[in-house]
Amino acid sequence: MGHLKFMQYLNFCCCCIPSFENVRTATPLSTRNALHLTGILPSAVENLDQQKKRALSQLRAKSSSLEKYIFLAWLRNTNIRLFYRLVIDELEEMAPLIYTPTVGSACLEYSHIYPFLAPPGVPDGLYLSINDLPNLTQIIKNYRPYPFNESLTPQIAVITDGSRILGLGDLGVNGMGIPIGKLQLYVAGAGIDPRRTLPITIDCGTNNEKNLNDEFYLGIRKKRVSDEEFYPFVDAVLKALTSVYPDLLVQFEDFSSEHAFDLLTKYRDNLFCFNDDIQGTGAVVLSGFINAVRLVEKDVHPTKHRILFFGAGSAGVGVAKQLLEFFKIEHGMSEEEAKKLVWLVDTKGLVTSDRGDKLASHKVYLSRSDNEGRQYKSLMDVIEYVKPTVLIGLSSTGGVFDETVLKRMAELNKNPIIFPLSNPMVNAECTFEDAMRNTDNRVIFASGTGFPPFVEQVTGKIRYPGQGNNMYIFPGLGLGAIIARPVKITDRQIYASASALAESLTKEEYDQNFLYPAVQRIRRVSAEVAAAVVVTAVDEGLARNPEINSMVKKDLKELLSRSGEKWQELIKYVEERMWDPNHEKAFPTESLIEKSKF
Numbered sequence: 261m262g263h264l265k266f267m268q269y270l271n272f273c274c275c276c277i278p279s280f281e282n283v284r285t286a287t288p289l290s291t292r293n294a295l296h297l298t299g300i301l302p303s304a305v306e307n308l309d310q311q312k313k314r315a316l317s318q319l320r321a322k323s324s325s326l327e328k329y330i331f332l333a334w335l336r337n338t339n340i341r342l343f344y345r346l347v348i349d350e351l352e353e354m355a356p357l358i359y360t361p362t363v364g365s366a367c368l369e370y371s372h373i374y375p376f377l378a379p380p381g382v383p384d385g386l387y388l389s390i391n392d393l394p395n396l397t398q399i400i401k402n403y404r405p406y407p408f409n410e411s412l413t414p415q416i417a418v419i420t421d422g423s424r425i426l427g428l429g430d431l432g433v434n435g436m437g438i439p440i441g442k443l444q445l446y447v448a449g450a451g452i453d454p455r456r457t458l459p460i461t462i463d464c465g466t467n468n469e470k471n472l473n474d475e476f477y478l479g480i481r482k483k484r485v486s487d488e489e490f491y492p493f494v495d496a497v498l499k500a501l502t503s504v505y506p507d508l509l510v511q512f513e514d515f516s517s518e519h520a521f522d523l524l525t526k527y528r529d530n531l532f533c534f535n536d537d538i539q540g541t542g543a544v545v546l547s548g549f550i551n552a553v554r555l556v557e558k559d560v561h562p563t564k565h566r567i568l569f570f571g572a573g574s575a576g577v578g579v580a581k582q583l584l585e586f587f588k589i590e591h592g593m594s595e596e597e598a599k600k601l602v603w604l605v606d607t608k609g610l611v612t613s614d615r616g617d618k619l620a621s622h623k624v625y626l627s628r629s630d631n632e633g634r635q636y637k638s639l640m641d642v643i644e645y646v647k648p649t650v651l652i653g654l655s656s657t658g659g660v661f662d663e664t665v666l667k668r669m670a671e672l673n674k675n676p677i678i679f680p681l682s683n684p685m686v687n688a689e690c691t692f693e694d695a696m697r698n699t700d701n702r703v704i705f706a707s708g709t710g711f712p713p714f715v716e717q718v719t720g721k722i723r724y725p726g727q728g729n730n731m732y733i734f735p736g737l738g739l740g741a742i743i744a745r746p747v748k749i750t751d752r753q754i755y756a757s758a759s760a761l762a763e764s765l766t767k768e769e770y771d772q773n774f775l776y777p778a779v780q781r782i783r784r785v786s787a788e789v790a791a792a793v794v795v796t797a798v799d800e801g802l803a804r805n806p807e808i809n810s811m812v813k814k815d816l817k818e819l820l821s822r823s824g825e826k827w828q829e830l831i832k833y834v835e836e837r838m839w840d841p842n843h844e845k846a847f848p849t850e851s852l853i854e855k856s857k858f
């Protein structure tokens with residue numbers, strides 16, 4: 261075999277751009293002959309299932325989660341079809357490796373584990389540094405997903421500046437693991453074609469001293485730029501992106517709260533975009549909340565809940581605002597009445613309007629002014645004052661819902677609703693086990709990172725924790741938006757995604773008091789979420805896809821009820837549009853052979 265052919269087998273063409281998919285031992289004999297690959301591969305011709313079995317056993321032999329992450333990243337970069345077969349089929353085992361909690365460790369170590377033995381030309385994502393400002397459009401055009409197909413332009417970008425990666429703080433360019441991880445869930449969970457996903461990290465510097473002093477750190481070595489430089493840079497990036505890809509959906513991810521709200525306010529009406537930490541998290545927690553409220557409604561009337569947020573950042577405030585919609589829409593409460601059900605706590609204690617410090621603008625709306633001049637500093641002080649029925653942690657402070665807090669919640673409530681939602685696992689405000697033990701197993705629980713099940717001591721009954729992670733929302737929300745192509749993502753679409761998720765429980769899940777569906781069902785769940793977004797976008801008159809408009813409008817009333825034959829047909833329509841690694845059209849080998857002739 262000549263050098264060129266060998267390079268191409270390794271996924272390079274002569275200019276080092278990966279040109280076709282490498283399925284290795286799954287390459288049929290005819291293809292091997294056509295590409296003169298005989299002898300480069302061992303003689304066995306395997307199918308995807310056999311390859312998957314081997315990959316799974318290699319993966320399981322690795323001793324640490326980080327090694328497993330690296331193995332999976334290598335697999336993605338060398339045999340993408342196999343990677344996604346594995347991730348889709350074994351999502352329960354894979355999600356904690358490609359996503360939280362392991363993605364947290366991977367981001368902390370990103371500059372040390374990079375580049376996952378990826379062949380040159382196989383990109384992990386698009387890096388745009390502030391120094392690239394004059395050339396953004398060209399750089400964006402240069403980016404070629406793997407395996408490259410010029411007719412498949414990106415449909416969805418997840419973009420971060422690495423300034424608040426999970427609860428791990430400012431990780432700078434090491435945050436790239438997050439857009440990659442989120443987009444892998446778009447593929448696995450909602451069937452977006454992996455070639456149409458675009459992970460982006462913008463590099464505006466970092467204030468993380470450890471990174472700045474790390475000889476391997478891969479980002480630009482300077483402190484974060486000022487807002488005067490930051491906002492115009494983000495603006496230039498978004499303009500360049502949409503000039504190259506006008507239909508691109510942009511998901512803002514893990515921007516520090518000081519920028520996250522401003523960016524959303526600035527772009528939500530004129531860019532096809534949403535913020536996952538504010539809106540995606542808002543929707544996923546609303547969904548779990550709807551099901552939790554149902555479980556306790558014989559003891560607590562839905563409008564009598566008292567909801568305490570420990571953490572008042574983009575996630576805390578985003579979720580709190582989303583819950584207000586529930587009280588307004590489902591229970592006819594006014595905005596002012598609904599606001600009275602919510603209390604926020606930050607590092608200075610209960611967020612009140614007369615606390616004496618200048619509140620960050622996103623906290624003002626939900627600050628309390630009925631505290632009669634008293635300020636409550638510690639979490640326990642606030643709990644005694646509020647007597648919450650619901651305690652939600654979005655503070656990135658691991659273990660803060662300690663024994664005292666949990667026991668008090670159990671005294672105050674027959675079934676306390678406790679959601680320690682911070683990521684990764686070390687930042688969860690409490691574990692499932694602690695929550696169960698300290699509430700006599702009465703807790704109604706969901707966490708951001710999945711905890712193992714808990715076995716009740718006396719009965720031996722296995723109890724499963726809920727996972728309130730936006731991974732149940734963004735894939736379906738994004739898919740629905742890509743299908744309907746609304747002019748913008750609206751509050752109603754977000755609300756529809758949450759209520760469709762809440763309704764997506766099977767009878768079995770419902771009977772077991774699950775708050776969220778089983779993760780293995782995520783494709784079906786995402787189809788339901790997507791369908792709800794599609795119907796809402798059409799109802800709002802915002803959908804730009806003519807086929808969808810005519811299809812949905814005829815049966816709009818039935819579809820808005822999310823039941824009946826037409827609703828099932830719409831879900832099927834959505835499912836049929838999901839990419840699957842087994843489809844020949846996933847990466848049409850024959851046409852690639854044709855193209856790769858040289």
Ligand SMILES: NC(=O)C1=CN([C@@H]2O[C@H](COP(=O)(O)OP(=O)(O)OC[C@H]3O[C@@H](n4cnc5c(N)ncnc54)[C@H](OP(=O)(O)O)[C@@H]3O)[C@@H](O)[C@H]2O)C=CC1
Nearest residue numbers: 426427517571572573574575606607655682683708729730
């Ligand atoms: N489950 C899920 O799907 C999601 C989970 N998250 C998680 O939520 C967490 C928060 O994210 P985000 O809101 O963007 O982050 P921020 O850093 O913006 O907000 C954190 C908030 O917690 C408060 N806080 C921190 N430490 C303490 C403390 N010791 N006592 C009281 N309050 C404290 C901060 O107070 P102050 O304002 O005074 O600094 C701030 O209000 C992260 O861990 C993230 O991983 C986020 C999105 C989705």
Ligand SMILES: CC(=O)C(=O)O
Nearest residue numbers: 426427514537683730
């Ligand atoms: C899950 C997520 O988006 C976060 O922790 O930031």
Ligand SMILES: [Mg+2]
Nearest residue numbers: 513514536537
């Ligand atoms: Mg996030």
